[in-house]
Amino acid sequence: xxxxxxxxxxxxxxxxxxxxxxxxxxxxxxxxxxxxxxxxxxxxxxxxxxxxxxxxxxxxxxxxxxxxxxxxxxxxxxxxxxxxxxxxxxxxxxxxxxxxxxxxxxxxxxxxxxxxxxxxxxxxxxxxxxxxxxxxxxxxxxxxxxxxxxxxxxxxxxxxxxxxxxxxxxxxxxxxxxxxxxxxxxxxxxxxxxxxxxxxxxxxxxxxxxxxxxxxxxxxxxxxxxxxxxxxxxxxxxxxxxxxxxxxxxxxxxxxxxxxxxxxxxxxxxxxxxxxxxxxxxxxxxxxxxxxxxxxxxxxxxxxxxxxxxxxxxxxxxxxxxxxxxxxxxxxxxxx
Amino acid sequence: xxxxxxxxxxxxxxxxxxxxxxxxxxxxxxxxxxxxxxxxxxxxxxxxxxxxxxxxxxxxxxxxxxxxxxxxxxxxxxxxxxxxxxxxxxxxxxxxxxxxxxxxxxxxxxxxxxxxxxxxxxxxxxxxxxxxxxxxxxxxxxxxxxxxxxxxxxxxxxxxxxxxxxxxxxxxxxxxxxxxxxxxxxxxxxxxxxxxxxxxxxxxxxxxxxxxxxxxxxxxxxxxxxxxxxxxxxxxxxxxxxxxxxxxxxxxxxxxxxxxxxxxxxxxxxxxxxxxxxxxxxxxxxxxxxxxxxxxxxxxxxxxxxxxxxxxxxxxxxxxxxxxxxxxxxxxxxxx
DNA sequence: GTGAAAGCGCTAACAT
DNA sequence: ATGTTAGCGCTTTCAC
Numbered sequence: 001x002x003x004x005x006x007x008x009x010x011x012x013x014x015x016x017x018x019x020x021x022x023x024x025x026x027x028x029x030x031x032x033x034x035x036x037x038x039x040x041x042x043x044x045x046x047x048x049x050x051x052x053x054x055x056x057x058x059x060x061x062x063x064x065x066x067x068x069x070x071x072x073x074x075x076x077x078x079x080x081x082x083x084x085x086x087x088x089x090x091x092x093x094x095x096x097x098x099x100x101x102x103x104x105x106x107x108x109x110x111x112x113x114x115x116x117x118x119x120x121x122x123x124x125x126x127x128x129x130x131x132x133x134x135x136x137x138x139x140x141x142x143x144x145x146x147x148x149x150x151x152x153x154x155x156x157x158x159x160x161x162x163x164x165x166x167x168x169x170x171x172x173x174x175x176x177x178x179x180x181x182x183x184x185x186x187x188x189x190x191x192x193x194x195x196x197x198x199x200x201x202x203x204x205x206x207x208x209x210x211x212x213x214x215x216x217x218x219x220x221x222x223x224x225x226x227x228x229x230x231x232x233x234x235x236x237x238x239x240x241x242x243x244x245x246x247x248x249x250x251x252x253x254x255x256x257x258x259x260x261x262x263x264x265x266x267x268x269x270x271x272x273x274x275x276x277x278x279x280x281x282x283x284x285x286x287x288x289x290x291x292x293x294x295x296x297x298x299x300x301x302x303x304x305x306x307x308x309x310x311x312x313x314x315x316x317x318x319x320x321x322x323x324x325x326x327x328x329x330x331x332x333x334x335x336x
Numbered sequence: 337x338x339x340x341x342x343x344x345x346x347x348x349x350x351x352x353x354x355x356x357x358x359x360x361x362x363x364x365x366x367x368x369x370x371x372x373x374x375x376x377x378x379x380x381x382x383x384x385x386x387x388x389x390x391x392x393x394x395x396x397x398x399x400x401x402x403x404x405x406x407x408x409x410x411x412x413x414x415x416x417x418x419x420x421x422x423x424x425x426x427x428x429x430x431x432x433x434x435x436x437x438x439x440x441x442x443x444x445x446x447x448x449x450x451x452x453x454x455x456x457x458x459x460x461x462x463x464x465x466x467x468x469x470x471x472x473x474x475x476x477x478x479x480x481x482x483x484x485x486x487x488x489x490x491x492x493x494x495x496x497x498x499x500x501x502x503x504x505x506x507x508x509x510x511x512x513x514x515x516x517x518x519x520x521x522x523x524x525x526x527x528x529x530x531x532x533x534x535x536x537x538x539x540x541x542x543x544x545x546x547x548x549x550x551x552x553x554x555x556x557x558x559x560x561x562x563x564x565x566x567x568x569x570x571x572x573x574x575x576x577x578x579x580x581x582x583x584x585x586x587x588x589x590x591x592x593x594x595x596x597x598x599x600x601x602x603x604x605x606x607x608x609x610x611x612x613x614x615x616x617x618x619x620x621x622x623x624x625x626x627x628x629x630x631x632x633x634x635x636x637x638x639x640x641x642x643x644x645x646x647x648x649x650x651x652x653x654x655x656x657x658x659x660x661x662x663x664x665x666x667x668x669x670x671x672x
Numbered sequence: 673g674t675g676a677a678a679g680c681g682c683t684a685a686c687a688t
Numbered sequence: 689a690t691g692t693t694a695g696c697g698c699t700t701t702c703a704c
Contacts, residue, residue, distance in 0.1 A: 354690075355691045356691090357691060358689085358690060361689095368689070373689080
């Protein structure tokens, strides 16, 4: 495809009767330029409709003015608010956004979004393998992690939510306000950090109330409707029937609800169910799902702001934990 | 932030004892290079860990290897499958993805994602004002429209779904299979093209069956729960009670369902409701929502492929209409 | 305050 | 088959 001839800095310089250096100065505002000269240059710029070419700027200036976002997979209710926060904040700060999903690809061993085309990146969860993370860290390439803390030898800022404390508060509520003593927990995927913290919060609350955690009632939910459904169906078949099930995320809570319904058990009368995330469906279910609302968009915003601090040479906070909100609805036994 | 000294093409050339041109040839594979030389260069590349700098490549080569996506707002259930399709397809073809939302911004009158940093763009809906669309078109800048046909003077490929035909089929079903004769229609936002085609399909089906469309029963849904709720609530207050309501999208169908419930009307016994899109919630509602499933991810894939054809100088299809699927659930009166 | 000129890292003629 | 070199459009010393 042929590209039309662009208006370059030279055209402007010629038109204004100055050198390209002066035009550059006027455009960037880096050095003082005589008011008259500035006016002439501005006039030429407007007349010609000059737009600086960012690519050339990047080559010369050694920066791209672009932020990269690396995610595992573009999927789930989680994704949209996350991207929204990142895009908006980047844009507000004048950065472009390059996005890349690492799922299913790994062409030639190198990642298409990294130091060569961005000034810094935001890494969601464990979308980047540890060795790549280390490589970038050693190179001192600016990056911020979201929803995943870095390994101890990688000293990079991290923004996430108060997983442990939230789970703890939820379980406190279930025990203290609803009077449940037998609570099952449905884990997220193997190694998922969010899930680990939530489980820890669950266990600490149970312990703090002098309640025993029955290991038979710690199951796999996989942050997935299907897996959770399977686990709970098995429980029911084996005669295990906890009074309450805490699913580590709302998607698995969906599976729990379906499994209970199929087993002829009523929610919340027979079994109470709570989730985590407050996905959109949560409030539309009947009974509506009690859950924890995570400020996903806010996490994104803070992540971008943290990265920009890094880019500007400031020293950002290394760990940011954003607070959540308990959303009490009918599925836990509450009624208005 | 200081950047480490990069390994450049010159370092490789020196190390391999050849010229930079030869290195460039080996890397790009553009011209035949003697096997021995190739081997030497490869060895040097590996040894030094050389990575070509895309920015320099872009400046010199006049292309960015990047596709831009322009959307209005990052919001809704629609967004995630759309982006997913675009990201995957771009990536599969070796393109990076730059994304920009035009909502709420318009810094310095120029758009941050356009001809200066991409080889071509995909424009969703009417996220780009007409004058900008024209400007790019006149410049012959490669672009493809999604879910919106271009104005007649802008000859650009467009990919969308069979809106009219789908609506028609839905209404055919409602009339022929369910026996409804009085059907209301809830429009999308003013000027939204999807909605216009859907309304047309609705009207044609009604006409084809010799049924009158009552203009009092054409209301505003705005592709939004709130607006739809408001409209239907007004209808009920005014004693209008259509036997069936066709909401132009599922979000508005949600508002319809809520309004009817609040008015004490049963779905589908008193009023049947159908939507369009098949958002995730649709199947979880009770009654589950009858709707039209749109192949959103597929539209994205085709849009990217079309753009790439354009970039490669081929002549793509100018209009692609992807078929949909009727999803019949309980809200229209169907029972298994 | 402003101009000249040296890069930034690479591609693509043009030579050889 | 390979080397030489002129850009790509801009930023940034370094002089004047």
